[in-house]
Amino acid sequence: MARSFLDSLLGNNLADPPARPALPPTPRHPHEGRPKWITFAATPFLLGAFFQGATGMVTDLAAFGLVASGMWMTREGLVAQAAFEARRVAKRPAIPRKLFGGILGAVGIGIGAAEPGALAEAGLIGAAGLALHQLSFGLDPWRDKSRDGVDSFQQDRAQRMIEEAEGHLDQMRDAIARTGDRRLQARVGMFEATVRHLFDRVRDNPAGLGSARRYLGVYLMGARDATIRFADLYAATGDVAARQAYEGFLDDLEKDFIARSDRLLDGDRDALDIEMSVLRERLAREGLTGAATRVTPDDRPALQSHEAQTLDDLLKMPFPGQKTPRD
Known part of the structure; x- marks a missing residue:
């Protein structure tokens, strides 16, 4: 019964699948693999968290989690940007993932570098991390792409x-x-x-x-x-x-x-x-097609004299109506 249902729904065509034309490749951002290396560089926070007190452990785990989350969001932003740039008509991403990823990573770096009485220095380190993130990965698309003449x-x-x-x-x-x-x-x-x-x-x-x-x-x-x-x-x-x-x-x-x-x-x-x-x-x-003024090789006058065998001989030949020294 299930087979009869599928046969009626699917047309009972069990022939060999046809050759499929090549589809456009999936767009890929050239920097799509970089965020994972930043996550890998933050692993000392994760490994060193279990050799500290409760406060240090929570701080380092939070730092690693924020950096890893920020890099994951950054990668998603790069994927969205690659798809956006590959299309002629596209809506800008609804969420600026790269920006939020940079902020999460900067907060994570700042928390990991924070020490008692050195909050200003931790803030500067986080700000530097955010600036480097934006320089490395760029900004998210902020405008929609559209074609001229399309409503x-x-x-x-x-x-x-x-x-x-x-x-x-x-x-x-x-x-x-x-x-x-x-x-x-x-x-x-x-x-x-x-x-x-x-x-x-x-x-x-x-x-x-x-x-x-x-x-x-x-x-x-x-x-x-x-x-x-x-x-x-x-x-x-x-x-x-x-x-x-x-x-x-x-x-x-x-x-x-x-x-x-x-x-x-x-x-x-x-x-x-x-x-x-x-x-x-x-x-x-308007008479501007160029067909009337374009000279094709078949329209060019052929040389009637066989005396001109070289360019110098051709230049020495008199023009029509010009008198020669013998005349």
């Missing part, structure tokens, strides 16, 4: 739709994690990357949201519901046939999402061709 209302509507679709993907990921099968989790991750590629196309072209609305709404909700039911069934029975049907379903749905992304990209190409053709027509009406 902000369309961008906001597309972003809200994408956020709802992100929730469907999160539920799919949580459901498939219950199976405990890493291969299935990786397969859902590949499908998630394909869907995010469509997200990027919609962000770049919010006017195409109307054609992609079904994919971000109805189809993705159907994929979520099918994933939840499959995860419950497979976790209880381990049905191999149901697994094959589910993987075939993901293959078919992935092809549809890729095709929709390509159509949105083709729409951008069509718009570019229209703009170029309109500009060519306008230049042609």
Whole structure:
């Protein structure tokens, strides 16, 4: 019965998965690995905490925890910045993670360096740490990125739709994690990357949201519901046939999402061709196309004389109508 349900839902297509086109690589910030080294440098606070009194132990543990938390938030800020810079249209991060990470790290360093009667020096050390953090990792993006000629209302509507679709993907990921099968989790991750590629196309072209609305709404909700039911069934029975049907379903749905992304990209190409053709027509009406004045190699007059074999011979030849010394 479960198999018949999945067959009817998934279209009973168990063919070999098609070759998947290469998706854009995940954007990565060049400094994304640096925060872990700062956390590693703060380990003396952690190791030395257990060889002190109660006050020193709590102080050093708090210092290490604040530094580690700040570096984790800094790394999240670098990831968000890389994704922001990779998109042509993007909202600035809602939380300035790098700034908050620098503040947490600076407070941690200041607490770790604090001594009785030396609070001013500890504050200076923390301020220096914050300044070095900002110099090393930079500031968070503070302005939204948008395309010229695109209505902000369309961008906001597309972003809200994408956020709802992100929730469907999160539920799919949580459901498939219950199976405990890493291969299935990786397969859902590949499908998630394909869907995010469509997200990027919609962000770049919010006017195409109307054609992609079904994919971000109805189809993705159907994929979520099918994933939840499959995860419950497979976790209880381990049905191999149901697994094959589910993987075939993901293959078919992935092809549809890729095709929709390509159509949105083709729409951008069509718009570019229209703009170029309109500009060519306008230049042609004004006589500025350059076609009439451009001289091609076939239009150049050929040399009629075979006497000019070198550049010097060519320069010595008289121009048409010019008299020679013999004349």
